[in-house]
Amino acid sequence: MLKTSLHRGIFIFFLSTLCIGLTLGKIIMSISMIGLFVNWFIEGNFKEKKKINDSRGYVPIILLAVFFLELLWMVFTKEPVSGLSSLRTKLPLLVLPxxxxxxxxxxxxxxxxxxxxxxxGVVISSFIAYCVDLGWINKKINSGTSRDISITMSHIRYSIILCFSILTILHLTLKKKIKKWIAIILSIWILILIYKMASLTAIIGLTTGLVAYAFYWFKQEQTKNQKRIFYVFVSAFLFLVFSIFSIINDFYTIKNQLSFEELPEKTNLGEEYIHDKHNEALENGYYIWRYIAENEVQNAWNERSDISFGELDKKGQQLKFTLYRYLTSKGLKKDRTGVKQLSENEIRLIEKGATSSISYNALALRIREVLFEWENYKTTKNPNNHSFTQRIFFGKIGLEIIKKAPIFGHGTGATKKQYANYYSENKTLMKLDNQLLAHNQFLTQTINLGIFGAIIWIFLLILPLIKLKTDHRPLLNAFSLMMLIAFFSDDMLERQAGLTIFATIYYLFIFTSSDLELKNLFFLKKNTE
Structure with a gap:
């Protein structure tokens, strides 16, 4: 039988490889998880393991309830295959505690x-992402956005783990556990990547996480540089808020103030303009749906491009709408004269899916995209191909599904089938390729477990986050808020990568706490008298 010290070394080895795998994908995660369990089982010594569980107030066993809740709710599911698949994905919730x-x-x-x-692991995965961005490694998805550089997992999950790594580096720096020059280089390297990916979930998560970290740290710590650090935090936060409001204000600032009655009726060549006074969508301050002479635009465009006016651009968008937006951004009319004023380089950009002639930074571009999606959705009620408005649409469907079984839900793994049923039974504007699931972990859990089960699930997960008094409390606060934001924008725990990221970090926070802390965690105190 292997010595205890060797088993301990194997335990730390596989836990370390698991942490490396958090940014490198499912294969390393799976191997590490199997290695952890096999080593634990072969080690045996279950009487000692029981003593450790008892000394911690049964917290390890109680935390298994997060997994067994899903197992219990299999009795409600009509989709046992999907239910078992969901349980397989959530095995880390069984193995890790x-x-x-x-x-x-x-x-x-x-x-x-x-x-x-x-x-x-973060450094290795970031090198891979930069290589993808430079074209040295092929992309797995080609949506035409910088988010395609994440090839090991969803860009949302990857950007969230990058944000957590920034907070970890900050925490280590303030605890004087890492050299400042290393921390600065790593932070800049990772922040550039987060910026390039332009995930609003990550940006909001990082900002919220930093605020939560700073609030707790300034409250607890007393250092000679506290005021200086506080001013840096506040200044950075105010600058970000000011930048966002400036972008929003500029987006809604109208540059052409002509009344509807003053608009010209015809082009120079005699075609009647279309002026849609009901659609007030803007591009760079100009109305998109005014000054449209479609026949002139179509003929002029087809003379200059190999991609037909009625086809899709290289991002999969309808080219004519891409062209309309690009012309509008330059303040040009959508007629032959407007198309003739485009350079050859601009024609190529439009073919690639560029909707604006203005070069915005990644944050400004993403915020403007969201604002445009929202304004377009308000007018057309069509959410297709827009991630923000599609999520709103998925959320509305989710609420309708919950109404059918509000108390105990539809059972473990039922979300996929319930959404498929909704799409088949109801006429929607959503294209087949876009008919996806909730993209919201709270909605997904409520669909599966019902309100009753979801409340138990939230209680089991949130109580340790509230009660633990760990030395890493500021980082735990930041992690908690980042996960909250991630859960609202993604069904993170329904995929192996997302579930493993959450479970690994979550249980590391819990089980690096003292036994005394754990003993009182769930209001159960073992009688030692």
Missing amino acids: LVMGTSNTINNKELKIIITSFLI
């Missing part, structure tokens, strides 16, 4: 190895 919770507390030396491994 069992293995980590009945092993001796991770000491500082071991924690250093684990955190270093995590940051190594």
